[in-house]
Amino acid sequence: MTSAKLTYDGKDYELGLIEGTEGEVGIDTRKLRKDTGGAITYDPGYGNTGSCSSAITFIDGEKGILRYRGYGIEELAEKARFVEVCHLLIYGSLPNEQQLEEFSRRLTLHTLIHEDMKKFFEGYAASAHPMAILSTMVASLSAYYPDSADDHDIDLNIVRLLAKAKTIAAFSYKKSMGHPVIYPSNDLSYTQNFLHMLFALPVEEYRVPTVLDEALNLLLILHADHEQNCSTSAVRMVGSSQANLFVAISAGINALWGPLHGGANQKVIEMLRGIRNDGSDYKKYVAKAKDKDDPFRLMGFGHRVYKNYDPRARLLKKAADDVLAELGVDDPLLDIARELEQVALEDGYFVERNLYPNVDFYSGIIYRAMGIPTEMFTVMFALGRLPGWIAHWKEMREDPTTRIHRPRQIYTGENSRPFVPISER
Numbered sequence: 001m002t003s004a005k006l007t008y009d010g011k012d013y014e015l016g017l018i019e020g021t022e023g024e025v026g027i028d029t030r031k032l033r034k035d036t037g038g039a040i041t042y043d044p045g046y047g048n049t050g051s052c053s054s055a056i057t058f059i060d061g062e063k064g065i066l067r068y069r070g071y072g073i074e075e076l077a078e079k080a081r082f083v084e085v086c087h088l089l090i091y092g093s094l095p096n097e098q099q100l101e102e103f104s105r106r107l108t109l110h111t112l113i114h115e116d117m118k119k120f121f122e123g124y125a126a127s128a129h130p131m132a133i134l135s136t137m138v139a140s141l142s143a144y145y146p147d148s149a150d151d152h153d154i155d156l157n158i159v160r161l162l163a164k165a166k167t168i169a170a171f172s173y174k175k176s177m178g179h180p181v182i183y184p185s186n187d188l189s190y191t192q193n194f195l196h197m198l199f200a201l202p203v204e205e206y207r208v209p210t211v212l213d214e215a216l217n218l219l220l221i222l223h224a225d226h227e228q229n230c231s232t233s234a235v236r237m238v239g240s241s242q243a244n245l246f247v248a249i250s251a252g253i254n255a256l257w258g259p260l261h262g263g264a265n266q267k268v269i270e271m272l273r274g275i276r277n278d279g280s281d282y283k284k285y286v287a288k289a290k291d292k293d294d295p296f297r298l299m300g301f302g303h304r305v306y307k308n309y310d311p312r313a314r315l316l317k318k319a320a321d322d323v324l325a326e327l328g329v330d331d332p333l334l335d336i337a338r339e340l341e342q343v344a345l346e347d348g349y350f351v352e353r354n355l356y357p358n359v360d361f362y363s364g365i366i367y368r369a370m371g372i373p374t375e376m377f378t379v380m381f382a383l384g385r386l387p388g389w390i391a392h393w394k395e396m397r398e399d400p401t402t403r404i405h406r407p408r409q410i411y412t413g414e415n416s417r418p419f420v421p422i423s424e425r
């Protein structure tokens with residue numbers, strides 16, 4: 001098969017095909033408008049539209065497969081450290097010992113943020129959502145590092161962003177708690193440093209518990225990339241105008257915040273709390289989720305691409321058991337989540353629509369057990385997704401065929417009409 005045929009307005013058109021390394025096929029419509037004299041494709045939400053070709057992440061939604069640069073998520077979750085996965089996604093290969101040491105050293109040396117940035121934190125209301133702080137502070141990095149404007153040293157800005165985003169996130173948590181910020185420590189790993197900045201207090205010695213370090217490593221790896229999701233597409237869209245890395249990633253942070261995307265992990269816990277407070281009548285909420293007249297949706301359920309169990313949710317469901325057991329936490333919300341999943345997966349409405357738990361369904365249970373407040377959950381998602389966003393921005397910027405993203409539309413407004421003076425309106 002080398003082409004697709006289209007018949008439109010009495011004429012036949014031959015459209016080329018693009019085939020990926022996993023056998024996916026794209027019909028090439030790049031000349032459609034020109035060849036047909038104006039007809040375009042129409043696909044609101046882009047469910048059937050490829051925005052690019054990419055070598056970073058492969059998802060088979062029907063089979064529940066997720067691979068970063070060819071490595072299965074299950075193996076990476078079990079055997080890799082998050083910094084290795086950052087290098088893999090951004091530079092295309094797992095680092096050797098020397099590369100890992102150098103990459104980790106650079107990340108450590110760039111973890112501090114400019115002291116003047118602390119004044120931003122002082123200006124925020126105590127109630128400010130940490131996602132608002134994160135997106136603003138990440139965009140502001142371009143003000144503190146003006147050399148980032150023309151991206152002349154992309155690798156330096158990538159290291160700055162990976163290193164400083166966790167510091168900004170930790171400082172925003174301390175701000176929300178009314179605690180003094182804790183500075184990073186150069187003798188800690190990436191994940192240990194974040195947990196240290198999050199939970200240490202200046203009045204006592206704090207050692208990062210291994211169970212928290214391992215749980216965070218797993219959570220960050222499972223969130224690290226997911227091909228052309230809403231926030232990654234936002235990063236590519238903004239980056240396609242040649243806006244700098246920091247502001248493109250800030251756009252991704254903002255897109256992720258939405259409750260239909262990364263904001264869902266916070267909504268899942270709020271939903272489970274609501275069900276518990278309503279007598280744990282989870283069947284009532286499954287019925288509400290099915291009712292078209294009821295705006296309630298089962299948060300953490302469903303996915304545009306996965307029509308099978310999200311492999312990340314499977315790993316997180318097991319991790320929730322392991323982490324809570326090791327921490328000695330007995331969370332009734334986990335029991336409700338499991339009951340809710342069981343009822344939904346046996347219900348025709350969910351089965352017919354291939355609705356399964358997604359990455360957000362169990363992640364919040366683990367964050368809670370770790371002592372991370374609900375409003376920080378989407379920030380945790382953003383910290384995990386950072387290497388994925390960066391990798392896609394870099395791939396797009398290094399692709400010589402990249403064009404500024406500028407979709408077309410079908411206009412449905414008024415036809416031409418003369419101006420009406422106010423006296424006649």
Ligand code: SDX
Binds near residue numbers: 262264
């Ligand atoms: C993430 O894209 C990614 O890769 C995202 C992500 C990543 O790693 O980047 O995986 C992270 O964003 C996960 C998704 C987190 N969001 C939620 O958990 C919010 C709840 N889920 C949904 O709102 C919904 O499932 C979406 C947004 C995830 C997907 O929406 P789609 O693909 O536009 O699907 P749809 O809304 O058209 O739903 C199809 C049908 C509809 O019913 P019908 O019109 O066919 O009768 O399924 C129903 C929907 O009503 N449906 C749900 C439902 N999700 C879909 N019904 C009840 N509860 C739900 N959660």
